[in-house]
Amino acid sequence: MSKLGELLRKTRELKGESLRDVEKATDVSNAYLSQIESGKIDEPSPNKLKALADHYEVNYAVLMEAAGYLQSEKKAQPSNVLFLTAQKFTDDEAAAIASFISMLKKNKENMESSNKRKK
Numbered sequence: 001m002s003k004l005g006e007l008l009r010k011t012r013e014l015k016g017e018s019l020r021d022v023e024k025a026t027d028v029s030n031a032y033l034s035q036i037e038s039g040k041i042d043e044p045s046p047n048k049l050k051a052l053a054d055h056y057e058v059n060y061a062v063l064m065e066a067a068g069y070l071q072s073e074k075k076a077q078p079s080n081v082l083f084l085t086a087q088k089f090t091d092d093e094a095a096a097i098a099s100f101i102s103m104l105k106k107n108k109e110n111m112e113s114s115n116k117r118k119k
Helices: 003-014 019-026 030-038 046-056 060-066 078-086 091-118
Strands: none
Touching (some): 003 030, 019 030, 030 046
């Protein structure tokens, strides 16, 4: 399964939708979507990706990057980005998530620094 296929499948499942549900909402055939999700189509039409991004309420650029059309300057995991952008967070929840992510990054940096000193 391709990175894009996995992202789309996980996002669809998080929304609790079937391939047919997505087809009805986007006019992207369920067979085409199934082939993308399974990795048989690894460079789908950008127009189809746009329709899926709009339906799933995710960043179009994330899907374009996962399909290999764009290069990212940062090394964020698209699946994590997709999951977060597919959610509806309150301002307080978003602030808590940002704080938690900052804490994780700081802990990782501290562990890496500590490991370098041990060597």
